[in-house]
Amino acid sequence: MRAIALAFLFATAAPPPPGDPIVVLRQWIDAVEAHAAGTVDAPLERVTAWSYTDYERMRPYVEALVEAPTDHNRARATRLSRLEAPERTAISDLRDAYLLTPRFDIFRHRAAVFHTDAAILGVTPLIVDAPLEPAPQGFDRAHPRQRVDVRTADGRVENFALANPNWDYARDMLDAVSPARRNAIVAPWYRAIGAYFASRDNLADALRHFEQAHAIVPDDPGVLFGEACFQETLGSPAVQNFASVTILPNGFTLVGVASPQTHFRRAETLLTRALSAQPDFVDARLRLGRVLAAQHQYEKSLPHFSRVIAETRDPVLTYYAHLFAADASLALDRASEARASYERALATHPNAQAARIGLAAALRAGGDRAAAVDAVMATLTIPPQTRDSDDEPWWEYYKGDAANVERLLQELRAPFSDPAK
Amino acid sequence: MRAGIATLVVAAWSSAASIQPSFSTRVEGVRVDVLVTDSSRKPVRGLTAADFSIRDNGVPQQVDVVSFGEVPLNVGLAFDLSESVAGARLDQLRSASKSLTSELLIADQSGLITFDEAVSLRCPLSLDRSCVDRALTAAEPTGETALVDGILAGLIAGESDVGRSLLMVFSDGLDTASFLEPERVLDIGRRSDVVAYPITTKGARPKFLEDLADVTGGRLHEVDRDQDLSSTFKAILDEFRQRYLITYTPKGVQKSGWHKLEVRVNRSGGRVKARPGYQG
Numbered sequence: 053m054r055a056i057a058l059a060f061l062f063a064t065a066a067p068p069p070p071g072d073p074i075v076v077l078r079q080w081i082d083a084v085e086a087h088a089a090g091t092v093d094a095p096l097e098r099v100t101a102w103s104y105t106d107y108e109r110m111r112p113y114v115e116a117l118v119e120a121p122t123d124h125n126r127a128r129a130t131r132l133s134r135l136e137a138p139e140r141t142a143i144s145d146l147r148d149a150y151l152l153t154p155r156f157d158i159f160r161h162r163a164a165v166f167h168t169d170a171a172i173l174g175v176t177p178l179i180v181d182a183p184l185e186p187a188p189q190g191f192d193r194a195h196p197r198q199r200v201d202v203r204t205a206d207g208r209v210e211n212f213a214l215a216n217p218n219w220d221y222a223r224d225m226l227d228a229v230s231p232a233r234r235n236a237i238v239a240p241w242y243r244a245i246g247a248y249f250a251s252r253d254n255l256a257d258a259l260r261h262f263e264q265a266h267a268i269v270p271d272d273p274g275v276l277f278g279e280a281c282f283q284e285t286l287g288s289p290a291v292q293n294f295a296s297v298t299i300l301p302n303g304f305t306l307v308g309v310a311s312p313q314t315h316f317r318r319a320e321t322l323l324t325r326a327l328s329a330q331p332d333f334v335d336a337r338l339r340l341g342r343v344l345a346a347q348h349q350y351e352k353s354l355p356h357f358s359r360v361i362a363e364t365r366d367p368v369l370t371y372y373a374h375l376f377a378a379d380a381s382l383a384l385d386r387a388s389e390a391r392a393s394y395e396r397a398l399a400t401h402p403n404a405q406a407a408r409i410g411l412a413a414a415l416r417a418g419g420d421r422a423a424a425v426d427a428v429m430a431t432l433t434i435p436p437q438t439r440d441s442d443d444e445p446w447w448e449y450y451k452g453d454a455a456n457v458e459r460l461l462q463e464l465r466a467p468f469s470d471p472a473k
Numbered sequence: 474m475r476a477g478i479a480t481l482v483v484a485a486w487s488s489a490a491s492i493q494p495s496f497s498t499r500v501e502g503v504r505v506d507v508l509v510t511d512s513s514r515k516p517v518r519g520l521t522a523a524d525f526s527i528r529d530n531g532v533p534q535q536v537d538v539v540s541f542g543e544v545p546l547n548v549g550l551a552f553d554l555s556e557s558v559a560g561a562r563l564d565q566l567r568s569a570s571k572s573l574t575s576e577l578l579i580a581d582q583s584g585l586i587t588f589d590e591a592v593s594l595r596c597p598l599s600l601d602r603s604c605v606d607r608a609l610t611a612a613e614p615t616g617e618t619a620l621v622d623g624i625l626a627g628l629i630a631g632e633s634d635v636g637r638s639l640l641m642v643f644s645d646g647l648d649t650a651s652f653l654e655p656e657r658v659l660d661i662g663r664r665s666d667v668v669a670y671p672i673t674t675k676g677a678r679p680k681f682l683e684d685l686a687d688v689t690g691g692r693l694h695e696v697d698r699d700q701d702l703s704s705t706f707k708a709i710l711d712e713f714r715q716r717y718l719i720t721y722t723p724k725g726v727q728k729s730g731w732h733k734l735e736v737r738v739n740r741s742g743g744r745v746k747a748r749p750g751y752q753g
Binding site for chain 1: 556557586590591592593594617622625626629630632633647648649650651652653654656657658660661664665676679
């Protein structure tokens with residue numbers, strides 16, 4: 053299931069008058085402090101039981117507590133400006149009572165991981181009917197609107213879902229982290245969650261995620277790589293074909309999907325920056341070659357693939373490098389070079405369909421019909437029930453950084469797996 | 474229309490009922506599959522070699538053989554069995570395929586390739602009329618759509634047997650999983666002897682399928698989302714049977730490179746549908 057963002061579409065009722073948000077805020081702090089990262093425990097469930105309206109109502113209180121900055125963030129400034137003076141005082145008192153100030157960044161970090169767990173483990177998106185009324189021009193802050201994501205499968209609209217507010221909360225926490233700690237705390241979170249969104253085909257949240265990453269960790273190679281993968285996915289046939297034929301309700305457009313060339317250019321820029329900061333970043337080099345080829349710069353792409361092959365022992369990266377080099381050679385009308393590269397790709401993944409079909413194309417382009425038939429039959433005759441997804445890395449290519457997601461999430465949660473610490 | 478430099482087997486064209494013909498004559502010839510229609514788009518029948526003129530890169534050629542309805546057909550089916558085809562559409566595919574195979578003549582062969590993200594040969598080309606039916610009955614649509622890869626497989630597999638190869642492609646038209654770029658497959662289409670007739674649902678009309686029909690000399694069919702497919706399948710088969718198969722031995726042209734073909738029929742009002750050329 054792939055999620056693609058629509059703009060602010062779904063009007064929600066204005067938040068009800070706060071009962072006692074300071075009491076709820078205290079409960080929230082307790083939950084954050086008591087949660088064991090990576091588990092679904094009672095503290096987590098207390099917060100994930102909140103309604104969408106509760107999340108909306110409590111957001112300025114939480115932002116005020118952690119002193120989230122309002123520079124360049126008008127929406128947050130507007131939210132915080134609605135807090136009354138007694139509420140500000142009560143929030144300040146809570147900060148003192150919990151001795152947050154001396155350990156502020158650790159608490160913010162813990163709270164970000166808490167809401168990350170809430171998003172991943174605790175809350176399933178609320179499925180809503182297709183929105184029928186277009187949003188009015190502009191964003192009316194007096195009547196907040198939930199972002200709605202369109203969820204697709206195999207190029208068709210499956211349903212619409214409200215965006216998960218826990219991601220906003222987690223980003224709020226990280227916005228507040230002091231600049232000196234951003235490399236240690238914020239950048240790993242943006243890389244890990246970018247990989248998580250890639251693993252779930254969640255393009256809608258990834259869009260907002262990387263927009264914010266630009267502002268807060270603009271030069272981290274891992275985050276740049278994650279965004280480049282995201283841009284490459286937006287340029288892929290799956291997303292482009294969907295965007296080109298899908299008819300949405302009147303007045304709505306998909307957010308963030310531009311032409312494939314635009315996305316590939318963006319990816320190229322991001323990968324070039326990542327490699328400039330970390331020249332031995334082999335994954336980034338592979339993708340740079342691929343997005344150059346996607347822009348028909350085949351000749352320019354080939355040295356990148358050669359360098360990846362020389363620098364990595366990872367069989368999947370090696371497979372990709374040979375596969376993409378072969379495709380570039382075929383595009384350059386060098387059928388024999390393409391054939392050799394496809395055969396090298398098959399040496400690492402003998403049952404890979406993409407390499408086998410590519411080899412058939414190269415052989416046919418070279419005029420050898422019989423060999424082309426043999427090559428294609430070798431993959432066509434694998435019984436569907438015996439196919440293993442590990443046989444074909446290509447099927448996972450557009451999941452970008454997702455191969456690392458479990459490790460990255462584990463690293464994020466590790467400091468907070470014990471609530472007593 | 475179809476064309477292609479073939480190390481081909483002239484004896485095949487005239488042995489209509491031969492199921493396992495043996496071939497001994499090899500010539501460097503070109504096959505061109507041609508549909509001729511009148512002003513009301515009805516196929517024109519009864520033409521002979523003398524009725525055709527053909528130019529290869531502008532050079533007039535001598536038409537050697539014209540065959541009409543004599544050569545057995547290889548009917549390849551390449552069906553999208555991804556998640557989007559589940560339900561009523563799959564039922565229609567099953568029913569239409571059963572009708573189609575019942576229309577085949579005794580020496581015609583049929584075969585089935587399916588694609589989701591994986592491309593699979595469900596039935597090799599054979600005289601077994603029930604294989605396609607059995608395979609589609611057992612099939613369960615799932616996953617994404619590797620349309621471009623599936624068509625490449627269909628084009629190449631269609632050349633695995635000597636004969637006139639028709640490739641009927643059905644898809645809802647959205648590629649979400651292929652590795653190959655469409656241009657790579659169109660290039661193979663230009664070199665192939667297979668004639669492709671893509672069928673897609675209205676609204677999903679991908680340029681790739683239009684181009685595929687153009688470069689192979691076939692025709693794109695668009696159907697409504699809930700339209701019965703049997704009549705479309707039958708119309709394609711009927712049209713394919715009404716085509717002429719022309720062969721000639723190129724003279725006065727270089728063997729390699731792109732060959733622009735111009736096929737004309739020497740009768741007023743006759744319209745020719747033929748592929749625009751072939752790759753030498």
